[in-house]
Amino acid sequence: MSDTTEYDDELEKKEEALAAADETDETPPADIVAFNELRSCSDLKRLYDAGQLDVQPDYQRDIVWQPSQQTRFIDSLAKQLPIPSMCISLDYKTEKRQIVDGLQRMSAIIKFLSDGKWRLSNLQDIDKRIVNKTVEHIERENPEIYSRVQNTVIPVTVLRCDLSKRSHQEYLFTIFHRLNTGGMKLNNQEIRNCIYSGSFNDMLKDVVASQDFVDLFDVNPERKYRFSNEELILRILAFSDNFDNYKGPLSKHLNAYMAKFREKDEKTIDAQRKIISDAVKFIYNTVLDGEPLPRLSKATSEALFVGVIRNQQKLLASDKKQVKKSYKALRSDPLFSIESLKEGLAAPDRVKSRLTRAVEIFSQ
Template sequence: MTEQKTGIPSEELFEGEATGLEIEDASEGAVSHTPWDPNKIRVTTKTFSLRNVLDMIDEKSLELAPDFQRNRVWKARQKSRLVESILLQIPLPAFYFAEDADSMMRVVDGLQRLSTIKDFVRGEGQERFALTDLEYLHDEQGKFFTELLPALQRRLHNTQIVVHVIAPTTSPEVTYNIFKRINTGGTPLNAQEIRHCMSRSRSRDFLRRCAETEEFVTATQGSLRSNVRMGDREVVLRFCAFRLLSVADYKKTDSIDSFLLKATRQIDDPRQASNVQLAELETSFRRAMRNAQIVFSEHAFRKWEWDQKGRNPINRALFESWSVALADLTESDVTSRAEAIRSAARDLMTNDTYYFSAITTATGDPRKVEYRMQKTIEAARAK
């Protein structure tokens, strides 16, 4: 099997700005996907007033996925036009919430809209905003919520929204797939943003903490710092997934998305990943980042062939394989063998066409995952 190399890898863009990550073709190849069992899908439709919803957010019975950067991406005009639509009594599109066994609900679809409404009505500091660039309600231009006429404040509070609630008996995998299917409005969320919205604070806090470590920021040259598409959390999660689980576990799942969702649920559950295990996981992650910096310097987790000039974006497949391969090696060992490891890695990327394919196309194919992991581990042992 060969892979035709086609020059400098393309970097992902978001709203015209580079994200620091190489575009990934994660198609899985010949993988059979488990069909849904319609009998296990439970979705009920309810009606809430916006006042009800805001109270639920205050009471923490409805979670807006804190630390989610994308809910701050909307421009002032977009936010104001949404509020104006509500004040004009234009019906909002339906929302989706997911309910868990503890009756806690999370926003599955409509996060940006609800975040905007919350910021306008209850926001403080930088979250608070005044209406601007309105199309019809010119008299309300420049006003904060508290400055609106009482009748308009009541109109907003009393606005009814339709919410489809996904019951806790629906499996996380099915909920994730429902999320992907309905995720079409505005700027659609990517896979990691969906997992973030579905997860609990335990995994969210852990991934954020690892992504903010000095070791990670240094190894990635700061290119993923506070990544607006949560690319930093995604690559950390990929490391965690292959440390907590295994390639054999991966081969039993439908896709990289299913595998990462399984790892997220494991981190969220103290019975599956204790505090001690998470502390050990963070320690090994930090060690892997230090070792990657020692070996590859500014080219860590990036394609780096022998004839290459310049520096490429971070490649997810290289991140997961090299971070795992370096996690159990001591810094003194890696330092003494850095040149040999670096040469072995560059030889792989330059001369092993199937390895290059495994980090470039159909990267979710279990055969390619297994091959690149095996070859990367072998390269990390080079002397």
């Protein structure tokens, strides 16, 4: 087989950069209102307990503070040191609040005020009364420290919005990019997982967790993929549906597709699930004879899937040798060479040319 589509580290970095690119230029919609308020830690905890504050560790499941970082933050609260402000979106139609910036701080607050068994870290630069102590010990032996954490006030910027509106979703996507201040910034799919939560988003995660997908992509349970696989499935579905009208940038195109399916009924979502699940099984069992995919770029992988999905009925009736021949033709096509891919991973003309070629190859 030709080596024109072998993956290299430079191309991988370009694709990772694309997945995190801030390609939005949204201005605030006139009906989004931003205001500041002060909230005590106990008040934030109350909102969380009442289900009015959505703290989704899932969308940052691979980006969490270490126990030492959580401990130092609690120590800062106990010492009433200045705390950076948080940013929260408030959907005024549902009265639901969502952490935009400050998830790790909020998670530490909830942990301290909820888990009496939590033992703080053994650090030399914090209050000695909380060093290596459980929360219940601190509350019992040094109630003034516990009370100080409860009552410490944190500045919060609130974005009052309506997340059923596309313009509000896009603006919040921009805010996530600009305000996220963690040690490792969220990538685009991690942000989508938060903003576009719902049945369609759950379906993406279900497909990625399926054994068929795990087998095809040789998923390593120890590796942190940071929703890159979910984004690949999203790209495949979006481009299989309609790549002819793709105008870029990629992030906005995928956002629009997530928004389109966010409120769809279960029947529609199940149809999407079947499309991608059938393609995964076909590629694994027929194209690759039960072997995992080799290391391919996302652009090549999505083209393979789009070619298969667009020609599904024909391929099911095709000779297996012909299917394999088409796969080899795709792998060796100049459009999928390393150099060609590097020149325009998400450029509309390049994307449409690659996907058109993939559909042509699998239609033969």
